[in-house]
Every structure is written in structure tokens, then in C-alpha cells.
Amino acid sequence: MHSVRDKLKFFSQFLRNPKMIGSVIPTSDSAIATMLSRVDWAQTRLFVEYGPGMGTFTRPILAQLRADARLVVIDTCPSFVAHLRASIDDPRLRVVHGSAADVETILGTRTGGDRADYVLSGLPLSTLPAGVAEQIAESTARALRPGGSFLIYQYSRWFLRLLDPWFARVDHRWVWPNIPPCVIAEARTEEDALAGEVQAAGNLVIEHPDKKVA
Numbered sequence: 558m559h560s561v562r563d564k565l566k567f568f569s570q571f572l573r574n575p576k577m578i579g580s581v582i583p584t585s586d587s588a589i590a591t592m593l594s595r596v597d598w599a600q601t602r603l604f605v606e607y608g609p610g611m612g613t614f615t616r617p618i619l620a621q622l623r624a625d626a627r628l629v630v631i632d633t634c635p636s637f638v639a640h641l642r643a644s645i646d647d648p649r650l651r652v653v654h655g656s657a658a659d660v661e662t663i664l665g666t667r668t669g670g671d672r673a674d675y676v677l678s679g680l681p682l683s684t685l686p687a688g689v690a691e692q693i694a695e696s697t698a699r700a701l702r703p704g705g706s707f708l709i710y711q712y713s714r715w716f717l718r719l720l721d722p723w724f725a726r727v728d729h730r731w732v733w734p735n736i737p738p739c740v741i742a743e744a745r746t747e748e749d750a751l752a753g754e755v756q757a758a759g760n761l762v763i764e765h766p767d768k769k770v771a
């Protein structure tokens with residue numbers, strides 16, 4: 558839950574750079590809870606968050622993350638990065654000033670660095686510069702371990718088609734209590750396809766982007 562001061566700080570960053578921030582208010586508690594309910598915390602050693610902003614997801618992630626796990630958050634906005642570094646003192650957290658498109662370099666996955674169990678995106682994918690969202694989808698698939706998950710929320714479903722070339726399975730659902738209502742999606746890398754069949758019995762709508770998304 559954010560203070561009024563934090564919300565004003567978020568809004569002032571939106572006014573400075575609306576396309577990079579993408580929203581006038583931080584994500585709602587119901588969307589956060591729905592997103593994080595997908596996470597198997599006991600098995601999570603490396604969690605990556607894109608676009609943490611004021612830490613809307615960062616704090617709930619840290620609250621549930623194992624003591625021996627790591628959280629790497631990546632944001633392009635220096636003001637948000639400075640805020641997070643100053644306000645969260647947790648040895649599991651690494652705050653990176655950079656772009657999610659460079660996640661492989663940041664994690665060092667091409668040179669033997671650990672791959673992530675989960676990547677959660679708070680990015681405004683639809684308003685990023687041309688080609689960046691596509692690059693992020695591809696880099697994220699490479700930065701995840703086999704069977705890892707990419708968790709995303711957006712305000713329309715168009716982004717689902719970006720995930721299709723890189724992920725074995727994409728599930729999504731709407732969260733109506735969020736203002737405005739948002740879509741959350743979980744995209745899983747190859748090894749998890751079988752487990753996905755089991756999870757499909759849960760509450761997510763299973764939709765193949767090519768077949769259903771306009």
C-alpha cells in the first residue's frame with residue numbers, strides 16, 4: 558500500500574515521461590495478489606522484476622521470498638531506482654538502473670550466470686519504443702530457466718502475441734477490480750508444458766494467442 562506522497566511521486570514521474578511510466582497510479586493490491594499467487598515460493602531462488610517503479614510489487618515479493626533467494630529489479634527511471642535503494646534495505650535485493658531488454662547481460666546468463674525462476678513485468682509494453690517489447694519477450698525467454706515463468710500485466714491483450722514465438726504456453730485472465738481492469742498473463746518456458754496442463758485446471762483461461770487474440 559502506497560502513501561499519498563508516494564502516489565504523488567509516481568504521478569510526477571508519469572507527467573515527465575508518460576510513455577515509459579505508462580500508468581497514472583501504481584498497480585492495485587488485487588492485481589498484485591493475483592499475480593503473485595502464481596509463484597511457487599519454495600522453489601524460487603532467483604526472481605527478476607522489470608519496472609518496479611516505487612516498489613509496488615518489490616515489497617510483497619520480498620515479503621514472500623525465501624531467505625536464501627535473490628530479487629533483481631530493473632528500472633530505466635533514475636528517480637525510482639534512487640527511491641528503491643534509499644527505502645528498501647534488504648540483502649536479497651539488487652536494484653539495477655537499466656533496461657529490461659538487457660536482462661541477459663544484467664544476469665550474466667550468457668556467461669554462466671544463474672537463470673531466473675520467475676520474471677515479473679510491470680512495464681508499459683504497448684508504449685515502449687518500437688521493437689523494445691519484442692526484444693524483452695525474447696531476452697526474457699532466454700533469461701529464464703527451463704520451466705520458468707514470465708508474469709505480466711497489461712491493460713489489453715495485444716501483448717500476448719509477442720510471447721507466442723518464445724514460450725511454450727501462455728495463460729491469461731482479466732482482473733476486474735484493478736483500475737483500469739488489467740490482463741495478467743503467465744508465459745512458461747518449454748520444460749513446464751506438462752505442469753501447465755495440471756495448472757490449467759486452476760482459474761486461468763487457457764488461450765493460444767494465434768487462435769483467440771484479435
Ligand SMILES: C[S@@+](CC[C@H](N)C(=O)[O-])C[C@H]1O[C@@H](n2cnc3c(N)ncnc32)[C@H](O)[C@@H]1O
Nearest residue numbers: 578583584608609610613632633634656657679
Ligand atoms: C507502470 S510503471 C509500473 C510501476 C510498478 N511496477 C507498479 O506496478 O505500480 C512502469 C515502470 O516501468 C519502467 N520502465 C519503462 N521502460 C523500462 C525498461 N525498458 N526497462 C525497465 N524498466 C522500464 C518505468 O520507469 C516505470 O517504473
